[in-house]
Amino acid sequence: MFTAFQNFMDKYFMPVAEKVDNNPHLKAVKSGMMGLTPFTILGSIFAILPALPNMIGKGNFLSQFIISNAELLDMPVTLSLGFLSLYAVMTISYALGHYYKLYIPGSIGLSTFAFVMLTIRFDKNGVPDIANFGAKGLFVAIFVGLLTVELYRWCQNHHLSISMPEGVPDFVSSSFEMIPTALIVGGAFIIIRGLSLAYVGVLPPEMISIVVGPLVGSMDSLTGVWLLGILQLTLFFFGIHPSVLSGITAPIMYQFFAENVEALRAGQAIPHFYAPGSISAYFGFTGAGISIGVVILAMFSKSNQYKKIGKLSFIPCLFGINEPILFGLPVILNPIMMILFILGGNIVGQLPYMFMEFGWLSKPIFTPPYVGAFFEGFLTAGDWRSILVNALQVVLAVLIYLPFFKVMEKAQLKEENEIKEAKVLDDESLLDDLDLDF
DSSP states (O other), X not given: OHHHHHHHIIIIIHHHHHHHHHOHHHHHHHHHHHTTHHHHHHHHHHHHGGGHHHHHOSSSHHHHHHHHTHHHHHXXXXXXXXXXXXXXXXXXXXXXXHHTTOOHHHHHHHHHHHHHHHHOEEOTTOOEEOGGGSGGGHHHHHHHHHHHHHHHHHHHHTTOSOOOOTTSOHHHHHHHHTHHHHHHHHHHHHHHHHHIIIIISSOHHHHHHHHHHHHHHHTTSHHHHHHHHHHHHHHHHTTOOGGXXXXXXXXXXXXXXXXXXXXXXXXXXXXXXXXXXXXXXXXXXXXXXXXXXXXXXXXXXXXXXXHHXXXXXXXXXXXXXXXXXXXXXXXXXXXXXXXXXXIIHHHHHHHHHHHHHTTSSOOOOOOOOOOOTTHHHXXXXXXXXXXXXXXXXXXXXXXXXXXXXXXXXXXXXXXXHHHHHHHHHHHHHHHHHOOOOO
């Protein structure tokens, strides 16, 4: 049964996963989303500062400084998370332009113009409304970043450019060569904006929100995230890294995170549990499948081999690196561990999200760099209860893996004893073969 399922995965899922992982557009989106990490960290740090006076009192120098410079300290939040989509279109177009070996300043410049063209509004007084530059425009940024570079590439392949004579510096010739491309790309997005307003009555961000609304909404529910977790762990179990899905999931996570920070600034309830920090701190706690449970069991195993693997895996596991235990024990492609890794890992990994929905744990407002188990969960929301939740995950992981680990351990001990007995017999046979006369 297991072999048949493994063959099915290898035959049908592995080729699809490889194509998805190597798709230049999804790779560009994935790289572009990763490029937003510094902005999310910067924005979330400054978003937390206004809350400090209420936490440490207002009578000290630090609190007075924060209160007196509230407008200045709020600007990094506005200029990072408030412009998240603008930065996204730049990073995505950079990644795809780099893949196609196009002129990078041209790729970024054209895509930025196109994004602004599709998203900006002006009131009756000519004041620009840049609300779509934030999380609301993230899917438009993805669409524009990819389409702009593809149009640029099409123009290059069809030689729609101005050729400059030899001797002209490269930076000058590259700029002039782009003039026809800029007219074509710019004209295309001007037409898209005009058609959207004329026939639908809204800008493209509102149109795209209607189309992707069901997908985004599904990731804001325990059921949707549960199904996604099952898919990710199933792929991982069969050797396909779940990062192949990040081109789809990352934009949703960053949108939710930005909306959480905006709610924090407005003094409103934090709406979303699905964000980069909480995914890493809880679902990815000690690595996929909450593998700390297997590591602890291996460390105290009666098997010498398991004990060595467990000790070697413990420190890396605390920092989310669980490949030593997954491939050393192994867990990956091990029929005994399949159900536990996929279902058990998903249950323990997503339990904190249920706590968030019930109000027992704070939702994420910060995306910290990875600082190790327990600390990361605390930093995502500054909630000390996260440490208790992570500790509960450790206990549950040990209990869930224990019965099936014992089955593996029994088989391993039998194998080790057979090897030991065979070695003893070999030694005795060697002594018998020696003709020693004293």
